[in-house]
Amino acid sequence: MGRWCTGWRHAGSGGAGPSVPAPTSAPAPGRRRAPRRRTAPAGGTASVGPTASVRRLAVVTVLLLATAATAALPGGAAFAAGDAPGYAFADGAPRIDGTTATSDAKLLAAGATYRSSLPRNGTLYYRLDLDAASDAYVSVTAVPGSVGEVTAVDGIRVSVQDAEGGSCSSDSATFGAAHSPRPVTAWGMREIAPGGNRCQDPGTYHVAVERARPQDSPPEDWDLELTVATEPRPARTDATEAPEAWDSASPEAVAGEPEPRTGGNGFAHATPLGQGAWRDDIRPGQTLYYKVPVDWGRQVYASAELDGDQEASGYATGALRLALHNPVRGEVDDAAKGYTGRPATVGLAPLPPVAYPNRYATSGQAGAVRFAGDYYVVVHLAAQVAEDFGAGPFGLTLRVGLRGSARSGPGYAGESRPKGLFAVSAQDRAAAPESGGPDDDDLAMKAVAVGGIGTGSLLLAGLTVWTAAARRRAR
Numbered sequence: 463m464g465r466w467c468t469g470w471r472h473a474g475s476g477g478a479g480p481s482v483p484a485p486t487s488a489p490a491p492g493r494r495r496a497p498r499r500r501t502a503p504a505g506g507t508a509s510v511g512p513t514a515s516v517r518r519l520a521v522v523t524v525l526l527l528a529t530a531a532t533a534a535l536p537g538g539a540a541f542a543a544g545d546a547p548g549y550a551f552a553d554g555a556p557r558i559d560g561t562t563a564t565s566d567a568k569l570l571a572a573g574a575t576y577r578s579s580l581p582r583n584g585t586l587y588y589r590l591d592l593d594a595a596s597d598a599y600v601s602v603t604a605v606p607g608s609v610g611e612v613t614a615v616d617g618i619r620v621s622v623q624d625a626e627g628g629s630c631s632s633d634s635a636t637f638g639a640a641h642s643p644r645p646v647t648a649w650g651m652r653e654i655a656p657g658g659n660r661c662q663d664p665g666t667y668h669v670a671v672e673r674a675r676p677q678d679s680p681p682e683d684w685d686l687e688l689t690v691a692t693e694p695r696p697a698r699t700d701a702t703e704a705p706e707a708w709d710s711a712s713p714e715a716v717a718g719e720p721e722p723r724t725g726g727n728g729f730a731h732a733t734p735l736g737q738g739a740w741r742d743d744i745r746p747g748q749t750l751y752y753k754v755p756v757d758w759g760r761q762v763y764a765s766a767e768l769d770g771d772q773e774a775s776g777y778a779t780g781a782l783r784l785a786l787h788n789p790v791r792g793e794v795d796d797a798a799k800g801y802t803g804r805p806a807t808v809g810l811a812p813l814p815p816v817a818y819p820n821r822y823a824t825s826g827q828a829g830a831v832r833f834a835g836d837y838y839v840v841v842h843l844a845a846q847v848a849e850d851f852g853a854g855p856f857g858l859t860l861r862v863g864l865r866g867s868a869r870s871g872p873g874y875a876g877e878s879r880p881k882g883l884f885a886v887s888a889q890d891r892a893a894a895p896e897s898g899g900p901d902d903d904d905l906a907m908k909a910v911a912v913g914g915i916g917t918g919s920l921l922l923a924g925l926t927v928w929t930a931a932a933r934r935r936a937r
Contacts, residue, residue: 547748549605549645550728551577551687558688560586564627564668570690572598573879575730578686580604580618582679585672588688590622590652594664596692596876597653598622601791602671603687603729604635606643610680614639617674618684622650622667630661634674638798640780642844644749645728649792653821654695656702687729691790691883693833694876696818704823708814709865713763716861721897723860725750725841729791732838734890737864738897743855744768747845753836754862755890758816759869762786762831762862764839765809769857774803776850783842784808789835789883795827801847818872833884834871 552575560578561567567589570576580586592598604618617636623629630653635646650669652661661667671686673679720741726732732751744750756762766784781801786794799808814820814828821832841858848854871885878884 547727549603549685549687549749550726550731551685552728552730555687555730558588560588560671563587564589564623567668570600570669570688572690572692573881574690576688578688579683580671580673580686581683582673582681583676585670588669588671590667590669590690592652592664592667592692594654594662596694597651598667599649599651599691599693599790599792600669601647601649601689602669603645603647603791605645605685605687606680607682607684608643610682612637612641612643612680613675613678614641615675616679617646618648619670619672619674620648620650621670622652622661623670624661624663625666625668628660630667633792635793636674638780638783640778640783640798640844640846642747642780642842642846644747644783644842647729647787647791647793649790656699689729689791690879692879693884694874694878696872697875698873702819702822704819704821704828705814705817709761710812710814712812713761713863713865715765716863718897720859720861723752725752727751729787729838732836734894735839735860735862736891736894736896737862738895740860740862740897742858742860744841744843744858745854745856746843746848746851749840749842750858752839752841752860752862753894754839754864755886755894756816756834756837756864757868757886758818758834758871760864760866761813761815762837762864763810763812764863765807765861766841767805767807767859767861768801768843769859770805771803771851771856774851777802778844778847778850781844781847782806782808783844784810785840785842786810786813787838787840788830789833789837791838792830794830794837801844801851803851815866834886835884836890 555575555577558568558570558576558578560580562584564587567587569589569591572590578586578588590598590600600620600622602618602620606612615636617634619632619634621629621632631650633648633650635648637644637646652667654662669688673684716737716739718739720739723733723735723740723742725742725744727749728751732753735752735754740752742750754762754764764784764786766782768782778801780798783796783798785796788794794813795810797808797810799806811827813831814823816831816834818832820828820830823829839860839862841860843854843856843858847856868886874884
């Protein structure tokens with residue numbers, strides 16, 4: 463993607479076809495595996511003294527606060543049986559109207575997220591004001607409505623242009639072989655490249671957004687979510703070529719009993735995950751979002767498994783789709799698998815370690831893993847699955863793997879916008895648990911780290927009261 467100034471990439475191009483593995487003992491659709499439980503040591507009784515009481519009450523408080531927070535967020539809202547929740551836009555994102563001419567295009571500020579809409583026909587423009595020292599990235603997520611059918615080649619096209627209309631980059635994202643309406647995301651960029659002769663100057667640039675196949679597209683407007691990010695240049699640029707050697711072997715499957723983790727319904731509400739196996743439910747037509755903090759020097763891998771349905775038969779093309787997006791929401795890789803009612807598994811291709819020089823790679827996948835930060839794992843179950851296999855929900859297992867050691871970053875000469883976008887903080891790590899059964903103390907401390915000052919204060923107040931109560935019971 464460091465050299466993709468003229469080409470288009472089509473998302474949703476993963477292979478689709480019947481998958482007929484040997485029958486397994488996977489649980490029925492929608493049924494979660496029971497979480498592991500701790501038991502008292504043999505020959506004794508579990509401690510019920512003040513420390514154990516406080517720890518148990520802390521966990522209860524964490525879960526209650528997490529439940530309340532989830533209910534308050536669109537990304538974790540409950541939904542009626544048989545309904546797949548829609549896309550959850552960023553909270554408080556201001557609305558901005560695209561224009562049909564560049565002369566009156568409205569400004570997209572670096573570090574901000576916006577909402578807009580895209581008509582069936584025509585190209586909409588937005589303005590960028592850029593310096594000559596930062597790379598700029600724009601992502602556009604289009605959310606089609608529920609009216610009308612979509613085609614495999616329909617979707618959105620996004621390009622970044624200089625003031626004279628010259629192309630800096632172009633990208634497209636389509637619905638793919640499943641013909642299932644879902645949020646699709648394309649991205650564009652203006653990058654300062656060694657020896658570059660186009661889009662290198664400071665000044666006015668424009669973002670152009672249009673439908674990929676308007677003649678076959680549904681007639682209603684599509685909602686849009688737009689983000690703008692800037693990346694400063696390194697204080698020193700020692701490498702101007704992509705790394706030639708890296709471990710490209712297919713990673714081993716992440717083992718272990720999956721633990722429950724509910725996905726979000728949009729990028730802004732993605733559920734944090736660490737390495738491990740995770741269990742969720744998904745309905746036909748639903749798209750789930752998770753985010754994994756990936757540091758410099760680390761490789762990320764993910765696979766998704768859909769439970770089988772032994773009581774139904776049929777076939778849905780490209781039913782289970784898995785995609786990985788980088789911290790600016792640009793798609794890195796995607797894959798899809800058909801569904802026959804038997805368990806289906808889809809996995810991502812091996813990716814190089816996250817490194818700044820990856821942007822100079824000729825491969826789009828390698829070029830997209832150019833910075834550290836939150837990488838998004840996105841899972842979609844085609845709406846057509848409901849025709850042969852019912853409304854679900856269906857059991858979903860997500861396995862996330864990370865390998866390699868974290869390294870220092872490129873040493874940026876300035877600050878990104880949004881701040882900290884291309885780094886993994888201690889809070890990011892605390893918010894992304896690893897499966898394997900953290901103890902109660904870890905759970906409570908992570909909840910305080912994630913919840914912020916307000917939730918943390920509430921938790922501490924509750925613990926103070928319960929500590930006093932536990933001490934009185936001990937006396």
